[in-house]
Amino acid sequence: VYSPQGPEIKNDMIYFLSMGPNQMYINQNRARWIPTQEDTGPHQIIIEVYDGLEKTEQNFTLFVNDVPTITSNDQLKVEVGEELHHFVKARDRNNLTALTYGINSSLDNMLMNAKTGEIFWTPQKKDIGEHTIEVSVSDGFDLSKDKQTLTIFVYERPKFLDKTFPEGYAGVEYNHTIHAEDMYGKSIPQIDVFISLENSNFQEIKFNKETNGLKIIPTYEELGTQYVTFELKDNYENKRSESFPIQVLSSPC
Numbered sequence: 001v002y003s004p005q006g007p008e009i010k011n012d013m014i015y016f017l018s019m020g021p022n023q024m025y026i027n028q029n030r031a032r033w034i035p036t037q038e039d040t041g042p043h044q045i046i047i048e049v050y051d052g053l054e055k056t057e058q059n060f061t062l063f064v065n066d067v068p069t070i071t072s073n074d075q076l077k078v079e080v081g082e083e084l085h086h087f088v089k090a091r092d093r094n095n096l097t098a099l100t101y102g103i104n105s106s107l108d109n110m111l112m113n114a115k116t117g118e119i120f121w122t123p124q125k126k127d128i129g130e131h132t133i134e135v136s137v138s139d140g141f142d143l144s145k146d147k148q149t150l151t152i153f154v155y156e157r158p159k160f161l162d163k164t165f166p167e168g169y170a171g172v173e174y175n176h177t178i179h180a181e182d183m184y185g186k187s188i189p190q191i192d193v194f195i196s197l198e199n200s201n202f203q204e205i206k207f208n209k210e211t212n213g214l215k216i217i218p219t220y221e222e223l224g225t226q227y228v229t230f231e232l233k234d235n236y237e238n239k240r241s242e243s244f245p246i247q248v249l250s251s252p253c
Contacts, residue, residue: 007201014050015048045059064191086119087116100115155183170219177211177213225248
């Protein structure tokens with residue numbers, strides 16, 4: 001820009017920040033400002049320019065965006081056959097923007113609601129074990145996206161292999177070894193599966209955790225159907241309790 005005093009004389013331009021957020025300033029014809037999270041949202045900016053003779057201004061709106069951040073849990077646990085409902089939650093200071101959720105998964109039949117961030121999935125027996133998927137959230141602005149690696153552990157509770165217990169006889173020592181296995185089919189007592197006696201209405205009863213051996217001496221007062229209740233645990237913090245009836249007879253003959 002040249003001065004009206006002559007084409008060989010450059011005119012000095014003076015810039016003023018007439019309106020803007022706190023801490024914004026003009027340096028070497030550039031508006032400079034580092035916004036904080038508290039500055040999220042629209043800001044009205046007015047810059048005036050004066051060349052010594054006339055003044056003009058530029059008026060525009062500067063929108064400070066906040067990148068959404070995923071805040072929900074990244075570790076999930078779901079049982080085989082149980083329907084998983086998990087909401088991916090995110091924090092965004094911009095109340096004017098709508099969030100969109102996404103998922104990157106190779107798991108069969110896993111779905112996500114892109115508007116609400118809810119994940120739906122019902123794992124099958126073939127899915128037992130640990131899986132990782134990637135979830136994301138975006139507010140629609142370029143580079144304004146957060147991602148999270150979500151770990152899902154699919155489990156099946158350990159199970160007793162005994163469908164029923166054999167009958168016993170009053171006055172005769174009763175011995176039975178209980179069998180159980182974890183979700184991977186492992187069954188070594190005190191290594192893979194852990195069985196403990198919870199409750200029983202037998203008076204004389206012992207249980208060996210090392211061998212899973214059950215020993216009872218039924219009395220004649222216990223003729224009929226009696227019960228024993230066991231708790232079964234595995235190495236993955238899964239457990240179940242189950243009661244078994246034992247029929248006590250008066251004579252083996």
